[in-house]
Amino acid sequence: MADIARRPAHRYGSRPTMKDVAARAGVGLKTVSRVVNGEPGVTADTERRVQEAIEALGFRRNDSARVLRKGRTASIGLVLEDLANPFYGPLSRAVEEVARAHGALLINGSSAEDPGREQELVLAFCARRVDGLIVIPAGTDHRYLEPELRAGVATVFVDRPAGRIEVDTVLTDSFGGARAGVAHLIAHGHRRIGFIGDQPRIHTAVERLRGYRAAMADAGLAVADGWVSLGSTEPGRVREALAAMLAGPDPVTALFAGNNRVTVTAVRELAGRSRPVALVSFDDIELADLLGITVVAQDSAALGRTAAERLFRRLDGSGEPPARLELPTRLIPRGSGELPPA
Amino acid sequence: MADIARRPAHRYGSRPTMKDVAARAGVGLKTVSRVVNGEPGVTADTERRVQEAIEALGFRRNDSARVLRKGRTASIGLVLEDLANPFYGPLSRAVEEVARAHGALLINGSSAEDPGREQELVLAFCARRVDGLIVIPAGTDHRYLEPELRAGVATVFVDRPAGRIEVDTVLTDSFGGARAGVAHLIAHGHRRIGFIGDQPRIHTAVERLRGYRAAMADAGLAVADGWVSLGSTEPGRVREALAAMLAGPDPVTALFAGNNRVTVTAVRELAGRSRPVALVSFDDIELADLLGITVVAQDSAALGRTAAERLFRRLDGSGEPPARLELPTRLIPRGSGELPPA
């Protein structure tokens, strides 16, 4: 077989490099680099020859090599809980838009609410040398990020605060939103109000519960044991919790649903009941307007945008100390929250 | 000032390398590499020393350099239209899960239905040397991908076919789904049925329209000019199209909505009308069950999963020729599609 074509220009699965382009164009390697990067100091004629060679070979610069040289990757990582949850789609898209405006790409991953997986994703992103990180944390201890922060990886936590490290944080005012939502129910005459929220290790779940309790306390109302339920947002669990609140001699007349997942199950469940139960949802949902669901809306796109803007400001060298921003919620009455107690 | 600490271990913004770890552990560079990669041939004691140094310095392997050496990045790129659209969230998540099972990360980007932006994203991904690409195309000519395909980038198109290149494609049976949906309306007595779809350069929009026409033809029904409207899914446009169909002497008694964006606007619009209009939606929507919206559902997660699995099978060396898969739809009657003509 001897040595037919030891390194053909198009060996399958291999790609042309600047060296190949240079050879074909009959110029030096660095000249190709100059053309590819639009650097000055190349005559029009030379540039044309190089462009032709690039075109002919289908050359595409290898960014890994580039990154190795330059240090910056022009990419940021986003770790969230679940991209399939409609709350995170707009958030992710908003981050992407800001990144794009800064010439950066977005890598994202879903933690599935598992701290181990969150860390795994974050560290994988760091190994890729992302310039920045936006994290919606699942865990509560983020000291594993310390070396990254020291190395200058811009980091912003969103929706939930970081644990045991000091970083920029952008939150929704969960406490205030829940308090306002529950106060709304109380203003419409409710005295026995249930609360179903997410798992107690999730910051927003706890904050919203705190808001609920504050509103009840503000009105001088006691909270019975069976009215509060934190746990998985899995439909079966929510159904059970709701059934428990509606059974017994003193059933709740209204429900505050702690997030969009809880709400969809609650709405389905309440729709099957004869006695009307008032409902206020934390999180807006598509078509909730048509179903007349009163919500405490948070703007997930704004959350993402704000976080990304803060991240890029930091990358651009603003030396501000880490801050904590809180975005307001908006109560949107649509009927379900204005039902009188039955 | 002389030369105090020419290269301190923790210069801000720089990161320790294997060399630094090796120096601290008093071993050779390659030994560190061996430990980091779990390669055999390192004594327990040496390994411990290296691990300690890694810990102390907060070392994290630089994957850019690794990629440069090894050739594979263990990442795949996903280009879709808009991550904020609830149709794409589950799709993206499904792709991510498959990627994760194969140890790969996911980079994604939204084309915003702009072919230029689609190409820009795809080529940026290729410059990062993604191992594979999953594309929901906005454009109709993908010859720009030829060098990438030659170079061995596994590529799968989803939801819409590729233009002028031969690649794996995973589609939903838009034609069949629409035909079945419209036939359903006809079976419930409708003769004047409207169709509002997405822009005519989008493959699915055209296929669904074709399905609509086929169902009408099957029933021997003529389609009047004003009953069909393709265009942007922006609410204002959809409202106008719908208003036009419902005005005049012979208004439509039923509407087939070409996708989820059209449906949400149509449902809102129809809710305000006194005369009931039947509706079947292509695409399911959250809470559509409660609103009684009859839908032709497609499984966007299955679309993503199928595409990703095909992609990884290709990466694992299956030499199958490019194929075209079509996933079925499912008609779910919920009331709106079973209304009699008014």
Place this chain on the structure above:
DNA sequence: TAGGGCCTGGACAACGTTGTCAGGGCGGGA
């Protein structure tokens, strides 16, 4: 016409990692 400066182009090292290969130490067998 000669000299100087500018403009273009190329050689070379470096980025941080991994594959190759060779060397040294140690244990076991003769």
Place this chain on the structure above:
DNA sequence: TCCCGCCCTGACAACGTTGTCCAGGCCCTA
């Protein structure tokens, strides 16, 4: 005791790019 062989370890090149630096040629001016 000596030698062979194995196991562990490290030196070195290479991956593809960019920054630095230098050389050569051209043009302009004196």
